[in-house]
Amino acid sequence: xxxxxxxxxxxRCLQGERQAFEFIVRxxxxxxxxxxxxxxxxxxLSLEMTQEVFLRAYAxxxxxxxxxxxxTWLFRIAxxxxxxxxxxxxxxxxxxxxxxxxxxxxxxxxxDHEPSVAEQYExxxxxxxxxxxxxxxxxxxxxxxxxxxxxxxxxxxxxxMKNLPVxxxxxxxxxxxELLRQLLEEA
Amino acid sequence: MSCLKWNEIYDYLENELxxxxxDRVEKHLQSCSRCQQALSERQALLAGVNRLPRxxxxxxFTSQVMAKLPDLSPxxxxxxxxxxxxxFLFSLLLVFLIMAGQLNALTWTWEVFKHIFGLAWKLSRLLxxxxxxxxxxxxxxxxxxxxxxxxxxxxxxxxxxxxxSVLGIFISLALAFWxxxxxxxxxxx
Numbered sequence: 047x048x049x050x051x052x053x054x055x056x057x058r059c060l061q062g063e064r065q066a067f068e069f070i071v072r073x074x075x076x077x078x079x080x081x082x083x084x085x086x087x088x089x090x091l092s093l094e095m096t097q098e099v100f101l102r103a104y105a106x107x108x109x110x111x112x113x114x115x116x117x118t119w120l121f122r123i124a125x126x127x128x129x130x131x132x133x134x135x136x137x138x139x140x141x142x143x144x145x146x147x148x149x150x151x152x153x154x155x156x157x158d159h160e161p162s163v164a165e166q167y168e169x170x171x172x173x174x175x176x177x178x179x180x181x182x183x184x185x186x187x188x189x190x191x192x193x194x195x196x197x198x199x200x201x202x203x204x205x206x207m208k209n210l211p212v213x214x215x216x217x218x219x220x221x222x223x224e225l226l227r228q229l230l231e232e233a
Numbered sequence: 234m235s236c237l238k239w240n241e242i243y244d245y246l247e248n249e250l251x252x253x254x255x256d257r258v259e260k261h262l263q264s265c266s267r268c269q270q271a272l273s274e275r276q277a278l279l280a281g282v283n284r285l286p287r288x289x290x291x292x293x294f295t296s297q298v299m300a301k302l303p304d305l306s307p308x309x310x311x312x313x314x315x316x317x318x319x320x321f322l323f324s325l326l327l328v329f330l331i332m333a334g335q336l337n338a339l340t341w342t343w344e345v346f347k348h349i350f351g352l353a354w355k356l357s358r359l360l361x362x363x364x365x366x367x368x369x370x371x372x373x374x375x376x377x378x379x380x381x382x383x384x385x386x387x388x389x390x391x392x393x394x395x396x397x398s399v400l401g402i403f404i405s406l407a408l409a410f411w412x413x414x415x416x417x418x419x420x421x422x
Contacts, residue, residue: 064299064302068295068299071295071298072295075294076287076288080287080288092288093290097301100298100302101298101301101302105303172281173284173286176282180285195279216240217240220240223243223275224239227274227275227278230278
């Protein structure tokens with residue numbers, strides 16, 4: 047389903063065809079749930095927040111402007127919901143300075159070929175290490191990293207979503223990746 | 234040629250480079266083992282992230298969301314259109330009647346407008362009355378304030394009265410702040 051099709055379904059919803067929204071829910075439910083899951087690491091809460099995004103989106107569909115991508119609009123609602131959640135939890139937002147570029151990296155062991163049992167075990171451990179490391183990223187970096195590398199948004203789309211310059215988004219995602227590498231190295 | 238920057242390596246891996254930049258990076262990689270190593274490490278990192286397990290949604294998730302969707306009632310919009318349409322038809326009818334020389338229609342229209350204006354006039358009187366009550370309330374409050382200030386000035390010297398007023402304001406603000414915090418805590422618990 048393309049962005050144009052999203053717009054068609056939105057129009058149909060606005061004309062009173064409630065069932066048209068089901069296509070939108072089916073299309074975005076997984077990516078939204080995974081976005082929340084990476085951000086808050088709680089399954090049930092992630093599902094609740096995903097549901098809330100759809101309810102909010104549906105109630106304010108009439109405010110959606112077709113000049114924008116629907117996915118960007120939807121994830122903006124998700125991002126605002128997440129910010130509200132952090133505010134309620136009073137989590138501190140941490141900003142990091144750019145990593146030193148001369149820093150010597152250590153290799154991250156991740157086999158690419160068909161894994162043996164031992165390799166499968168090792169891979170599982172690696173996956174768990176990456177999951178833990180992602181969870182340790184500061185919230186603002188983790189969100190941009192998730193949007194880019196879990197939800198596969200382009201830097202331009204994220205910039206529109208978060209009202210940030212593209213350069214800032216790229217820089218923060220870069221910081222997130224280098225910090226992630228550093229955290230994995232320490233693990 | 235100097236070594237690649239780490240962000241250039243990520244841009245290369247994510248196809249974010251122009252064809253010229255890509256050529257330059259590839260040429261450098263052919264001759265630099267340090268950058269090759271950095272590239273493979275970052276490639277492994279991104280591959281690992283791509284392989285992270287996805288959250289599986291329960292089968293009934295979609296139907297649950299659909300069942301909870303609020304009603305988008307376009308009733309208000311319809312009402313506005315309906316009222317506008319009826320008004321338009323009514324005006325059109327009046328024009329036709331007047332043009333057809335039916336003077337009675339004029340008298341009848343005048344009666345209708347007279348009643349509408351009468352109603353509007355009564356409503357406005359009511360509003361004015363309400364406003365007067367509010368004005369009276371504001372005046373009484375202001376008078377009460379003046380009495381308090383005057384008695385303070387009579388009892389104490391002006392500096393002390395001012396000091397007391399400032400203290401009063403400070404205590405009120407502190408109370409308001411405390412109340413606000415208390416409400417917030419109650420909401421959270």
